[in-house]
Structures are given as structure tokens and as C-alpha cells.
Amino acid sequence: MSQASAHVSLRGVTKTFPSAAGGELHALGPVDLDLRRGEFLAVVGPSGCGKSTLLELIAGLSPPTAGTIEFEGRRIAGDIPDGIGVVFQEDACFPWLSVEANVAFGLRKSAIEPAAKTKRVREVIELMGLTDFAKSYPAQLSGGMRQRVCIARTLVKEPRLILLDEPFGALDQQTRLLMGDEVLKLWRQTGATVFLITHALDEAAMLADRIAVMSARPGRLIDAVETNWPRERDSRIVERPEFGVITARLWKSLREESLKTIGRAK
Amino acid sequence: MSANALKGVRNAAMLIAGLLVAWQALYWFVGDAALRPPLATFRYTLNLVTSEAFWPHLSETMRAFAVALAIAVSVGLATGFWLGSHKLSSQVFEPMLVAVYSIPKITLYPILLLAFGLGMPAKIAFGAIHGIVPVALFTINAVRNVRPILIKTGRVHGLSATEMVRAVLFPAALPEIFTGFRVGFSLTLIGTLLGEMFAAQRGLGYLLMTAIGLHNVDLIMAVTLLLITFAAAVSSVLLAIDRRLHRRI
Structure with a gap:
């Protein structure tokens, strides 16, 4: 695939941070990666390998130290591009806003007229099964519900690229599986490209079309696994024998790298 | 409910x-x-508030207090937002603020009187210096304690710096800021009244000191009752709002 046709394209992307000792900490890269339009890509890697840094670079939250990132052919360099939505692991609901107002926050910068805004907010709230809680405040909701609010706030912008930074990390296993089903459904309905960061191998294997495996710090891509799942799928694919094969392959690539991380002092 | x-x-x-x-x-x-017993005090207070001589005193105090509070809140908020969001400045100035907070401010009153002269400005200044520091200290902490993920979320939604303050920082910090306002309110009232008790020609504080000089127990009781009622009423309203704001977190 050529760079021009890719939805998101990373070339030689690296990131270094000033370290506490006064030197430089090489956190990431160089990374070369292309996302196809409408693809569901998961990135797995040992903790501290720079996965979240990679996501922040694509989101435009910080510029890469070297290399280029292009989204729909336009270069991203530390500015927040239109058409990208981000969902974080941490609870990012605004506690002073009702569910409705939290979701509407996603449309703050959009130019559509108020009536259309209200309608779209209501639709997304319904899509996420939050209709009964539209007037509630985040403090009244469970962790899973609050994460739905954050997803709704991202979806309402109708992003063409959705970045998920371990969005289910704080949830229990059953809720995670069910949320995974919903993400798959939303991915099919919206046709968006999804970029998922996770440390859970089973989550990556169940959700993604393609899984990129990262090395220990400085994070580089060391393996890419195509899952070949049908587009119509849900959490029940974990019963299939291929699921075990995929997770086993991921673990084989990752085991060495994870050992490095554990052996290394923080 | x-x-x-x-x-x-x-x-x-x-x-x-x-x-x-x-x-x-x-x-x-x-x-x-x-x-004086409660009943006699209520009767005297009623007479006092219906007498014409009383109103200039009340309005003097209320004006001084209102201006002092406005200064305390605006300067305190501005200082708080600045120091709360700028690390180096807060490392330099916050210890100073804490030190100033612990000074008995009455010791500064002679200097204020010399600087502002007798009358309204000195009272306002004295009231304001009581209120600025607590409002500033609470605001610093409030702004500093805003969860980084909320700021990140604001950035992801493309907010500018001013929008960030208005739509994220301020509402996120509001419950704590309001607690500071509540403390600032009480201290500014104390400061204003203290200012009036010495070297003033009008106001409730002045009325109280004159009454002590004349050993007019009725008047002392009546003014004290009015001040307590006012402070308690406003404080309980502020406390109720405060609790309401904190409940959402």
C-alpha cells in the first residue's frame, strides 16, 4: 500500500523526552506504520513501551521529535486535527456537567446549528444506551457508564479516526467483553478507522483486524498479526481455535520484551 | 430530599x-x-433599625464591606489562577502568601491608616487584606488539583487557552474556589469591622466602640445581634451552596 492511500501514515516517528538526570530519554521509535481507511488496528506492548506516547502523537497532543505523521494526507505536528476523536483510560467525564451536556461538549467547536446539535446528541446518547441517564451527573453513574459517556462525547463529533487509549483498562473483565462488542458495533456503523492501544492480548485479538506488537522502550514495531476476522463479529469469536492461535502468536512476540521491562528498574 | x-x-x-x-x-x-436579656435586646434592636440615625452607619459598613469583598475576591482569584497554573511563580510566591496569612493583620493597621488616612479607604484596605490571601490560597490549590485528564480532554476538543479556563479549569475548580470565597467572606467582614472599631467616624464597628465608651449595653447588644444574624444567615446560605457544589465530585 502506498503512503498516499493510507488513512494515517507514520514515517520514522520518534519521541524523546528530557530525563530527570538531565539527559534524554528515548521513548519511542523509529516507527513506520500505515492505517487503512476503516481498519481496526490494535497496538500491544509491554508496559512503559511508549504505546500511549504513540497515541498522543497521532492525536496531535504533542509533536514527534523526528519523522512525520499524516492524517488524510495532511501533516500532524502538535496541532489537534479535525476528524480525530480520543477516548482515554481514565475517567474523563466533566463532573459538573450532566450526561447530556458532557456529550454536547463534543460539539463545542462544530459549526452545526443548535437544533441539529440537540438532535445528534440525543441520537448518540440513545446509541450508547444512556437515554435514561441523560439528566444524571457522572458521580451518579458506574465506571462503565461513565466510559460510555466519554465514548458518546467522542462519537458525537463523528470522527473519521477514533483513538482508544486502553479505554476498558479500568473496567472488570465481563464489562470489558461487553464494551468490546459495542465498540465493534460502533466501528461497523460509523465506518471509522480505529486505533486501539491495549496491554490485554485477548482484547487485541478479539477486536482488531490487525495487531501491531511493540518492543520494550524505546518502542518499535516488531511484529504485525492479521486476524482475518469477518467484519461482522462479536466477543463470541473467543471460542474459535484461531483466537488461541493469535493470542499465542502475540505472546510469543511479546514474552522477551515483557521480561526486559520487568528486569529494568523504573 | x-x-x-x-x-x-x-x-x-x-x-x-x-x-x-x-x-x-x-x-x-x-x-x-x-x-441584656433576649427579649429586651430584640425590642431595642427593632427601635434601632427603625431610627433614622442608624441607617448611615449600616450603609457605610455595607459599602466598605462590599468593596473590600469585591477586591479580595478579584485579586485573590487572579492571584490564585496565576500561581495555580504557573509552577515557578507559585514556588516563589506561595511561601510568602502563607507567611502573610499568619501575620496578625491588626499590626499592619497603623501603617494602613497612615497610608490611606481616616475613613473609607483604610477600612476597605483592611477588610480586603484579610480576604485576599485565603481566596488566593484556596484558588491555587483548586486550580492545581484539576485532574490533568480533564485538561487533556479539553485539548483534544481543540479548546483555546481562554476557553480552557472558562469551560474546564474554572468549573472544575469551582467547588474549592467557593470554599475559599466562604472563608474570605467571613474574614473580610471581620477585617472591615475591626477597621471601623478604630479610627473611624461612621459604621457599625464605630457604633459598637462608641457604645462601649458610653457603657450603652443596649446598643452593644443590638449591634452585636445584627452582625451575628447577618453573618450567620449569609454563612449558612454559602455553606449550603458549597455542599451542593461538592456533591457532584
């Missing part, structure tokens, strides 16, 4: 009744030289 409100009203009523009983008992104990 309405059962709770009912309980609140009942508790308040019981507290007031208890205070009145204690007051009456204290009166029986210390006698006419130092106190």
Missing part, C-alpha cells in the same frame, strides 16, 4: 432555641451590667 430539608430546618430551629436559652441563662448569671 424534602425530608432532609425538613430535618435541616428543625435542627436550625433547635440550635437557635438553645442559643436563646443559653443567652437568657447567662444574663441571669452576669446581670444588667454586662448583658
Whole structure:
């Protein structure tokens, strides 16, 4: 695939941070990666390998130290591009806003007229099964519900690229599986490209079309696994024998790298 | 909720009744030289607030207090947002603020009087210096404690710096800031009244000091009652709002 046709394209992307000792900490890269339009890509890697840094670079939250990132052919360099939505692991609901107002926050910068805004907010709230809680405040909701609010706030912008930074990390296993089903459904309905960061191998294997495996710090891509799942799928694919094969392959690539991380002092 | 409100009203009523009983008992104990009983005080207070001579004093105090509070809140908020979001500045200035907070401010009053002269400006300045520091300190902490993920979320939604303050930082910090406002309110009132008690020609503080000079126990009791009622009423309203704001977190 050529760079021009890719939805998101990373070339030689690296990131270094000033370290506490006064030197430089090489956190990431160089990374070369292309996302196809409408693809569901998961990135797995040992903790501290720079996965979240990679996501922040694509989101435009910080510029890469070297290399280029292009989204729909336009270069991203530390500015927040239109058409990208981000969902974080941490609870990012605004506690002073009702569910409705939290979701509407996603449309703050959009130019559509108020009536259309209200309608779209209501639709997304319904899509996420939050209709009964539209007037509630985040403090009244469970962790899973609050994460739905954050997803709704991202979806309402109708992003063409959705970045998920371990969005289910704080949830229990059953809720995670069910949320995974919903993400798959939303991915099919919206046709968006999804970029998922996770440390859970089973989550990556169940959700993604393609899984990129990262090395220990400085994070580089060391393996890419195509899952070949049908587009119509849900959490029940974990019963299939291929699921075990995929997770086993991921673990084989990752085991060495994870050992490095554990052996290394923080 | 309405059962709770009912309980609140009942508790308040019981507290007031208890205070009145204690007051009456204290009166029986210390006698006419130092106190008046509740009923006599209410009667005198009613006469006082309906007399024309009283209103200039009240309006003087209220004006001084309002201006002092406005200065305390605006300077305190601005300082708080600045120091709360700028690390180096807060490392330099926050220890100073804490030090200033612990100074008995009455020791500065002679200097303020010399600087501002007798009258309104000195009172306002004295009231304001009582209120600025607590408002600033609470605001610094409030802004600093805003969860980084909320700021990140604001950035992801493309907010500019001013939008970030208005739509994220301020509402996120508001409950804590309001607590600072509540403390600042009480201290500014104390400062304003203290300022009036020395070297003033008008105001409730002045009225109180004159009454002490003339040993007019009725007047002392009446002014004290008015001030307590005002402070307690506003404080309980502020406290109720404060609790409401904190409940959402």
C-alpha cells in the first residue's frame, strides 16, 4: 500500500523526552506504520513501551521529535486535527456537567446549528444506551457508564479516526467483553478507522483486524498479526481455535520484551 | 430530599432555641451590667433599625464591606489562577502568601491608616487584606488539583487557552474556589469591622466602640445581634451552596 492511500501514515516517528538526570530519554521509535481507511488496528506492548506516547502523537497532543505523521494526507505536528476523536483510560467525564451536556461538549467547536446539535446528541446518547441517564451527573453513574459517556462525547463529533487509549483498562473483565462488542458495533456503523492501544492480548485479538506488537522502550514495531476476522463479529469469536492461535502468536512476540521491562528498574 | 430539608430546618430551629436559652441563662448569671436579656435586646434592636440615625452607619459598613469583598475576591482569584497554573511563580510566591496569612493583620493597621488616612479607604484596605490571601490560597490549590485528564480532554476538543479556563479549569475548580470565597467572606467582614472599631467616624464597628465608651449595653447588644444574624444567615446560605457544589465530585 502506498503512503498516499493510507488513512494515517507514520514515517520514522520518534519521541524523546528530557530525563530527570538531565539527559534524554528515548521513548519511542523509529516507527513506520500505515492505517487503512476503516481498519481496526490494535497496538500491544509491554508496559512503559511508549504505546500511549504513540497515541498522543497521532492525536496531535504533542509533536514527534523526528519523522512525520499524516492524517488524510495532511501533516500532524502538535496541532489537534479535525476528524480525530480520543477516548482515554481514565475517567474523563466533566463532573459538573450532566450526561447530556458532557456529550454536547463534543460539539463545542462544530459549526452545526443548535437544533441539529440537540438532535445528534440525543441520537448518540440513545446509541450508547444512556437515554435514561441523560439528566444524571457522572458521580451518579458506574465506571462503565461513565466510559460510555466519554465514548458518546467522542462519537458525537463523528470522527473519521477514533483513538482508544486502553479505554476498558479500568473496567472488570465481563464489562470489558461487553464494551468490546459495542465498540465493534460502533466501528461497523460509523465506518471509522480505529486505533486501539491495549496491554490485554485477548482484547487485541478479539477486536482488531490487525495487531501491531511493540518492543520494550524505546518502542518499535516488531511484529504485525492479521486476524482475518469477518467484519461482522462479536466477543463470541473467543471460542474459535484461531483466537488461541493469535493470542499465542502475540505472546510469543511479546514474552522477551515483557521480561526486559520487568528486569529494568523504573 | 424534602425530608432532609425538613430535618435541616428543625435542627436550625433547635440550635437557635438553645442559643436563646443559653443567652437568657447567662444574663441571669452576669446581670444588667454586662448583658441584656433576649427579649429586651430584640425590642431595642427593632427601635434601632427603625431610627433614622442608624441607617448611615449600616450603609457605610455595607459599602466598605462590599468593596473590600469585591477586591479580595478579584485579586485573590487572579492571584490564585496565576500561581495555580504557573509552577515557578507559585514556588516563589506561595511561601510568602502563607507567611502573610499568619501575620496578625491588626499590626499592619497603623501603617494602613497612615497610608490611606481616616475613613473609607483604610477600612476597605483592611477588610480586603484579610480576604485576599485565603481566596488566593484556596484558588491555587483548586486550580492545581484539576485532574490533568480533564485538561487533556479539553485539548483534544481543540479548546483555546481562554476557553480552557472558562469551560474546564474554572468549573472544575469551582467547588474549592467557593470554599475559599466562604472563608474570605467571613474574614473580610471581620477585617472591615475591626477597621471601623478604630479610627473611624461612621459604621457599625464605630457604633459598637462608641457604645462601649458610653457603657450603652443596649446598643452593644443590638449591634452585636445584627452582625451575628447577618453573618450567620449569609454563612449558612454559602455553606449550603458549597455542599451542593461538592456533591457532584
